[in-house]
Structures are given as structure tokens and as C-alpha cells.
Amino acid sequence: MEQVKPLKARRQLGVELRAARTLVGKTQRDLAAALGTNQPRVLRAEHGDTLLTRAEVVQWLDATDAGQDVHDRVLVLVDGAHTETWPWRDGMAGGHLQGAAAVDEQAAVRIRNYAMQWMPGLVQTGAYAQALLAQLGGQDTPAAVAARLERQAILFEPGRRFELLFEESALLWSPAVGVMPAQLDRLLSVASLDAVEVAVLPTARVGASGWAPFMLWTDAEDAVAVTTELPNGEQVESSPDGVAAFEAVWSELWAAAHIGNAALDFIRQRSA
Structure with missing residues (x-):
């Protein structure tokens, strides 16, 4: 069965989270420990397959020492990802x-x-x-x-x-x-x-x-x-x-x- 692509906002959120993690040289296991979760879930979040809660995203950004501008941009994406419409054509x-x-x-x-x-x-x-x-x-x-x-x-x-x-x-x-x-x-x-x-x-x-x-x-x-x-x-x-x-x-x-x-x-x- 062909895998369906994640929703646009969710996919972009995953890109931002991965960038924040890699910028400070942390591994997916490091982020899993900071969030109290497991590495596969971090992987899915970065691919846009799992949607983290707003609180978890704040934890992620704090764990990666993200600046205020990154916080603001990413949290807008989180809010959009949690209430997104997926077009039938996709x-x-x-x-x-x-x-x-x-x-x-x-x-x-x-x-x-x-x-x-x-x-x-x-x-x-x-x-x-x-x-x-x-x-x-x-x-x-x-x-x-x-x-x-x-x-x-x-x-x-x-x-x-x-x-x-x-x-x-x-x-x-x-x-x-x-x-x-x-x-x-x-x-x-x-x-x-x-x-x-x-x-x-x-x-x-x-x-x-x-x-x-x-x-x-x-x-x-x-x-x-x-x-x-x-x-x-x-x-x-x-x-x-x-x-x-x-x-x-x-x-x-x-x-x-x-x-x-x-x-x-x-x-x-x-x-x-």
C-alpha cells in the first residue's frame, strides 16, 4: 500500500524540529530522553508522521536552546498542524x-x-x-x-x-x-x-x-x-x-x- 504523505503543516513542523535538534548536535535519543518518550516517536515526529503536543514541542525547543524567533515560528506551526484540513485530492x-x-x-x-x-x-x-x-x-x-x-x-x-x-x-x-x-x-x-x-x-x-x-x-x-x-x-x-x-x-x-x-x-x- 502506498504511504500517504503527512499534512503540510505537520511535515513542515517536523523539518523545523529536526533542524533545531541537529543545529545543537543532539541525537534523537537525546531528545527522547528530554521529552520522556522513545527514539522511534522522535523519528516519526521529525518525519511528520506523529504530531507532538504543544507542551512537548516547547520541551523540544527548550532542550535545543532554540531562540525566541524559532519558538514563535514553530508554535504557530504547531497550532496549525493540530487543526489542519487534508484535501481529498492529496x-x-x-x-x-x-x-x-x-x-x-x-x-x-x-x-x-x-x-x-x-x-x-x-x-x-x-x-x-x-x-x-x-x-x-x-x-x-x-x-x-x-x-x-x-x-x-x-x-x-x-x-x-x-x-x-x-x-x-x-x-x-x-x-x-x-x-x-x-x-x-x-x-x-x-x-x-x-x-x-x-x-x-x-x-x-x-x-x-x-x-x-x-x-x-x-x-x-x-x-x-x-x-x-x-x-x-x-x-x-x-x-x-x-x-x-x-x-x-x-x-x-x-x-x-x-x-x-x-x-x-x-x-x-x-x-x-
Whole structure:
């Protein structure tokens, strides 16, 4: 699978951090010790694959005796990197976006997905994916469908957790005639996996208003990032305050949802 390039601000931040380190002759292990982390994480930060917190970047700059002008320039990059939009066109490797999605999934040990209108890619049938991607356009649909189905193998990998939260409308809306019975059967099948928990938000409820669909990604180091799909690209949010706001929305929505057997019964009623 082709590796997707880091976001622009994140990539530039990595360049600045590496320059600060090498200018004073310190090694990646030196910086790892100063930050209380490990050398591979420092390497990923310099390549733009891992985004450090603002506090960690300040520690990095202090450890490398960076001047005030460097502090100011780099901290502007940090703030931009934590709230950056990734254009869809940048992820069109192989004529589709599935490689970019797979990179995010492979880096996560816990994925929380709030779906409003359509099924998440990890639970879609081939027929559902074919109809949906054809509607969205701009991709090589057969290749995208094949790659999307290949991504679903991650559901069976040990050490991962998936929490899928659906609005009731996602169970009712169909991208084409006749695809929903098999799709809902597929959702019930995925829900039976030990690593998967499914919840459904009934439309007839009080409070817990729906927002834009979003995903919360937790990596092996317990860092959390949020992605929200927009018409022009994917909004990435990883600042502590931004993540906390989405965590609060997730908790409110999850508390209002049917969970466990109640969710499965609700889905079965819609598939009858």
C-alpha cells in the first residue's frame, strides 16, 4: 500500500524540529530522553508522521536552546498542524482514497465512529460500497470498492477496539434499491465480533443533538485525534481542547443510544 504523505503543516513542523535538534548536535535519543518518550516517536515526529503536543514541542525547543524567533515560528506551526484540513485530492493514490483511510486505521488501537447518513467503510458490503462510491464520484470505483473491502480485515486483528455509533437514519437511507437487507445483515454480523460494539441513536429522542459525523482515533501511546469529513477534505483536530470537545459530544451521544442487545434488536426491527 502506498504511504500517504503527512499534512503540510505537520511535515513542515517536523523539518523545523529536526533542524533545531541537529543545529545543537543532539541525537534523537537525546531528545527522547528530554521529552520522556522513545527514539522511534522522535523519528516519526521529525518525519511528520506523529504530531507532538504543544507542551512537548516547547520541551523540544527548550532542550535545543532554540531562540525566541524559532519558538514563535514553530508554535504557530504547531497550532496549525493540530487543526489542519487534508484535501481529498492529496489522498488519491491509486485513483481512490482507501489507502489514506487504511493508514489511519493501522495506526489506531481504538476507533470510535459516529455515522449519521451512511454506513462506515469498515462494515459496508460490496454492493453498498459500489453504489455509494459511484454516487460520490471522483474515484476509480471498482478499485476503491476492492480496497475498502480489504480494509475490513482489520476488524479481526488482535489488540484493536471498534465502537460504532449510528444515527437511525443511517439504517434507513440506501445508496441504491435493494442493498439494505444484506447491509443490515452485515452490520449484525460485525456487531457479533468481540472487538466491536455497536450503538444506535433513535431519531425520536430528547436532547443529544447530532453533529457532523466524526471519528476518534486512539493510538498505542493513548494519543487521540479527531477527523471530520467535509466536502473539500478531512478536518484533523488533535489539540487537547479540540479533542476534549469531541469526547464530550461522543459521551453525550453514546449515553442516549441503544447499546448491546437493545441496539441489535433495533437494527433487526429495521431489517424486518
